[in-house]
Amino acid sequence: MEIPYTVEARPDTGLTSGKIGIWLFLASEVMLFGALFATYIMLRVGAPEWPVGASILNVPLATLNTIVLITSSVTMVMAWASLMRRDLSKARMFLWATVALGGAFMVIKAIEYNAKFEHHLYPSESTFLAIYFTLTGLHAFHVLAGMVVNAYFAGPGSRQWHTNPQWLTNRVEHAGLFWHFVDLVWIFLFPVLYLL
Amino acid sequence: MEHGHAADIDRHVRTYVMVFVSLMVLTVVTVGIYYLHLSRPAAIALALVVATVKGALVACFFMHLISERRLVYWVLLLTVAFFFVLLFVPMLTSLLDQARV
Numbered sequence: 613m614e615i616p617y618t619v620e621a622r623p624d625t626g627l628t629s630g631k632i633g634i635w636l637f638l639a640s641e642v643m644l645f646g647a648l649f650a651t652y653i654m655l656r657v658g659a660p661e662w663p664v665g666a667s668i669l670n671v672p673l674a675t676l677n678t679i680v681l682i683t684s685s686v687t688m689v690m691a692w693a694s695l696m697r698r699d700l701s702k703a704r705m706f707l708w709a710t711v712a713l714g715g716a717f718m719v720i721k722a723i724e725y726n727a728k729f730e731h732h733l734y735p736s737e738s739t740f741l742a743i744y745f746t747l748t749g750l751h752a753f754h755v756l757a758g759m760v761v762n763a764y765f766a767g768p769g770s771r772q773w774h775t776n777p778q779w780l781t782n783r784v785e786h787a788g789l790f791w792h793f794v795d796l797v798w799i800f801l802f803p804v805l806y807l808l
Numbered sequence: 809m810e811h812g813h814a815a816d817i818d819r820h821v822r823t824y825v826m827v828f829v830s831l832m833v834l835t836v837v838t839v840g841i842y843y844l845h846l847s848r849p850a851a852i853a854l855a856l857v858v859a860t861v862k863g864a865l866v867a868c869f870f871m872h873l874i875s876e877r878r879l880v881y882w883v884l885l886l887t888v889a890f891f892f893v894l895l896f897v898p899m900l901t902s903l904l905d906q907a908r909v
Contacts, residue, residue: 625877625879627880632880635880654902657902666842678838679832686825693820693824697817793871796863799859802838802859803855804855
C-alpha cells in the first residue's frame with residue numbers, strides 16, 4: 613500500500629504527512645527536554661548553593677561545540693537547498709559534511725566527559741553534575757540519532773532520487789527539522805549549564 | 809514551506825548565510841556576557857534573551873517557520889502552552905508546600 617500525501621500536500625491541512633508527523637514528534641521532544649529543564653530549575657532553586665558551570669566545565673570546548681553545531685545546521689539546510697536545485701551530488705556532499713560535523717561534536721563532547729571522569733567527577737558527585745550529564749547525555753544521543761538518519765540519506769537512501777526526487781527532498785527537509793531542533797536545544801543548554 | 813523556483817532558492821541561501829553570521833556573532837556575545845562578570849540575575853536574564861534570539865533565528869529561517877502552514881503554528885502554540893505548564897506547575901506546588909509550612 614502506498615503512503616498517502618508524501619509529495620502532494622493534503623488539501624485540508626496544506627501539509628504532507630511527513631511534515632505534520634515530524635512537527636508532532638518535535639512537539640513531544642519539546643516536552644521531553646522541557647521536563648528536564650523544569651527539573652534543572654527545581655534543583656537549582658532548591659539548592660542552598662549552585663556552582664557557576666564554568667568553574668567545573670570547559671567553556672572554550674563548549675563554545676567550539678556551539679560553533680560546530682551551528683555550522684552543521686547550515687550544511688543541513690544547504691543539502692535541502694541543493695536538492696531543490698536538483699543537484700543530488702552537492703546535496704550528498706552537504707549531508708556528509710553534516711554527519712562529519714555531528715561526529716566532531718561527539719568527539720569534543722567525549723573529550724569533555726573524559727576530562728571529568730579523570731578528575732572523578734561523575735553524575736553521583738553533585739546535583740549539578742547529575743543534571744549536567746543527564747541533559748548533555750540525552751542531547752548527545754539525539755546528535756547520534758540525527759547522524760544515523762543523515763548518513764542514511766547521504767548514502768543508501770539517496771537512491772530514491774532516481775524514482776521519486778521530490779519525496780527524497782521532503783524527507784531531507786524533515787530530517788533537517790530534527791537536526792535544527794537538536795541545534796536549538798544546544799543553544800539553550802550552552803549558557804544554562806556552562807555560563808550561568 | 810512552499811517549493812519555489814531557482815531564484816527563490818538563491819534568496820533562501822543568502823538568508824541562510826546571513827543567519828549563520830548572526831548566530832556566530834551572538835555566540836561571541838553569549839560568551840562575552842559571561843566574561844563581563846555581571847551580577848547573577850543580570851547575567852541570567854541577558855544570556856536567556858540572547859539564547860532566545862538565537863533560537864528564534866534557527867526556528868524561523870532554518871526550520872522555515874517564517875513561511876509555514878497554519879496547522880504547524882497551532883501545534884507549536886499548544887506545545888508552548890504545555891511547555892510553560894510543565895515549567896511552572898512544579899514550582900507552583902513547591903511554593904504551595906512552603907506556604908503550608
